[in-house]
Amino acid sequence: MRDDLPLPPVWWRLWTERVNLFLLLLLLPASTSCSDLPDYFDKLLGLSMDPHPVLFYATNTNNNNITITDYTPSPPPPRPLPPAVEAAAAAANSSSPSGLKLVEVSGMDDRLPETMRPLHYTIRVHPFIHGNETMNGLVEMELEVVRTTANITFHVSQMIIVEDDIKLEAGEGDPGGTVPRITHLLGDLEKNIVSAQLEGKVEAGRRLRLTVSYVAFISGQEGGFFALNYTDEGVERKMLASLHQPWDARKAFPCLDEPHLKATFDLHVARTINMTAVSNMPLSHTIPLIGEPGWVVDTFQRTPLMSTYNLMLVVSSLHHVNFTTDTGLPIRIWARGEKINQTSFLQRVTLGLLTFLEDYTDLPFSLPKLDLVAVPADSSVAFEGWGLIQFYTDRKMMMEAEGDTQYLRNSLTILTAHELAHQWFGNLVTPHWWSEVWLSEGFATYFHHVASINELPQVEWVTEGPQTLLHMILKQDSHPHTLPLEIPITQTNSMRDIFDNIGYHKGAAIIRMLNHVLTPHTFRNGLRQYLKAHQYGSVSQRDLWQSLNEAGHREGTLSPHLDLSTIMNTWTRKAGYPVIKVVKIPRSNSATVYQERFTVNLHKKSNDRHNHKWWIPLTFTSQGSPDFNNTRVWLWMRDTDSHMRVHPLPKNQWVIFNVQQTGYYRVNYDLHNWRLLTQQLLINHTVIHVANRAQLLDDALQLALAGQLDYRVALDVTSYLAREEENLPWKSGTKGLEHIESLLKKTPASGPLKKYLLALMVPLLSNLKFDTPKEITEIHTKHIKAVKLACRLGHEDCIHLAISLYSQWMQNRESIEGVALELREVVYCTAITHGGSAEWNFAWSEYFRSNDKQYKHLLLRVMGCARDIDQEEEGTSVEASVGGQLRDQGVVAEQEGQEEGQHKERQQEEGQEKGKQQHRLAWNLLTKEWDRVASMLGEDEEAMEMLVMSATESFSTHQEVDELVQFLEAHRDVPGVVKGSELALHRATQTLDWRERYYGVVREWLQERGY
């Protein structure tokens, strides 16, 4: 899928927000018969090459129609022309002398009727990348009737089709019989569906060929085939790229656009001779385009069976490098000329990852070649096209093997692992429908770390990755209204609904659990069986369970009495996940284990638990004989068990359930066991596996948040962190403690908690150096959470470095590239918190300069970090400066800014001491400069939402809640404000509720320890 660099995972979705182009589908009446006209597509194909007579295209007709001259590539018509649109609009308003009529209807089924299946598509396209950014196309669909029907229904979106150019005839291999005439067309524009109504029925078993010629638009959109601009070595250039998932193939060619309707494809592409066309398959041959000097037609080899969304095409002037795998697979990397000599790292990881995946799956890469295209765009998205992977960034893809930071190497490696894993999971074996997209995205995410094991020198980074993602998704999935992995999807669902974190990360976490349940060996064998059985086909999860079930039973790792689909359906079809509570029975060797759904809802007691229960694989170890390597299932807790007795357990010893946290659930214990565990951590924490130390911290703090564990017990667990040197426990501990810190903002307990946190961090920080950017960027993989926290708590060295990095960035935008994105946010935030108007203004101007949505939203978030600054203290207020900034429409006086920044640097410590961290600058901007903010952010609903969220981050008093309510009421007509304000209100009221319940206990705990 359109995959993000593995950064804060929510960001990947932001780019995929589409421009909601109004659906344009116009049916042109043909004014004359086309049969005697020169065949436009003769030129694209050459008659001698095609066994079928080439069809017709409406050229040189007298009026109301598209003429071939409209599309003459040289000289290019000025943009935005689409003369076709004008012609079409004119034509649509005139009456059709003959031919088919489109009757517009609504309320058609969301899915295609199961009456036809496509066998093969022949597609001829002539994109005018340098012309008017339209594309002439002709598609022949070879269809098999699978159920007797009187219509042929297919998808079309944002294109013009010429009515008399829709032709139906007997297809290849048709058993014979009359082919009924198409009487008229029904079109549901909202659903992108056209249904050709037939004069009579066609019986099951018939083969038909439906031919449609069309004009598609390749500008102003990010779906289908689309043109984009870039510069290479100072020269402005244009290229064509493709993004079809989930339902944009229909913008590139009329088709039956559902992923399970796989077919083979022949693609013919007209291009100018100075460009190169690349598709899924190798080039077969090239011929001149008759009558069009400077143009040629590329024909690609026939694809294997694949989904429509996977038909890829890139036409560009990019450069490439060639290399081959040990098995002889040719690979090319395409990039701008100015970047093409920076592919060595990508070459190396691609070779290593491919070898791993081929070995693991026991299936060689299934196409005869692989292309990786670094599209020169400013985004972090990638798409896994079969045989043609597109990365929509070249800044992050291109690097010398040793030249860049570990952070960039890690990111690039796992993104490449993800897209390569899709070549098997997604492309070769494809989820039947988008509701089970986790079968594709979950596996691709699972292989991020699994496949990277040989590629990255920092083994702990590879081994810790899955658990870090597990904690992230467990937190998200504890929301009362979270959705299950398998959800109903229709075209009304957005990209964000389909490709959400649940599918990626919960999918990966469930797969990781299965790997341990079945053992890695059996799991791999089961997957091999699954891939072999369903290659070139489509699957639903029951196909996966069946293969794994058979492997488990065959190899004896799954009891013959157990059925994996019964077990796994509880994990994929139910929302959320369970918490088990282990209550040991005093003086006995047994315990009672309870299960219930785990949810966190601070605002009120959740009444939305649905009484869900799961099949839970229980694993455990104990103090007397700690064995953290055995992750095999000890006992299954069934989905009918609300509790069960377990034994034997050792008496008077601690026990830990969910060994290495391989199961997708949380664990709570009785108080005695929590005390034993806390003692163990304080005496010698290394007895407990690092993964379980991280688990204990994460579970304890989340259980306290959910009201299921006394905060004193959870905070006691964190006290051992002063001895902890490993990254993973630090990450989970600081995440939970930072959340408490945010809930305590502006309360008397805030200072004591910060002191406690800094005290915990003293030993760790004494080992970290903040002297140079290189150090701070290299340590991120080890202790990024701790570094972030230290900066936020005011660690002097960290603040100094952040301001210095930010200042370098203001002078040279490239300088920030090497800083880990996760760390970059804290650098920006720290510099803006402790800096002045220059820092703030620079972020604001960057917002308008950049086209990268992820980056823009990061900037909106950090703008909330600014403090109020008194007029007297500052001389010129930041607010006044911001106002000026707005009036200047984003022009920054950099020189002044730097001087002012240095001035602020001297003053920031005073401000800090005075407790002036009121993060209200952005709020004042929103309220006092509303008209300008609204006009500048325009229609970007998500940006507005994030600005509101960011500006109100620290809101936690009744007065602030009132202000927010007033703001919301004043701007109810702005969707971004409504959404952002409602979320902010929810957050603020949750904070207030949390304080009512837990403030006293946390304050007391801190006081008892001298803070």
Ligand SMILES: [Zn+2]
């Ligand atoms: Zn993906």
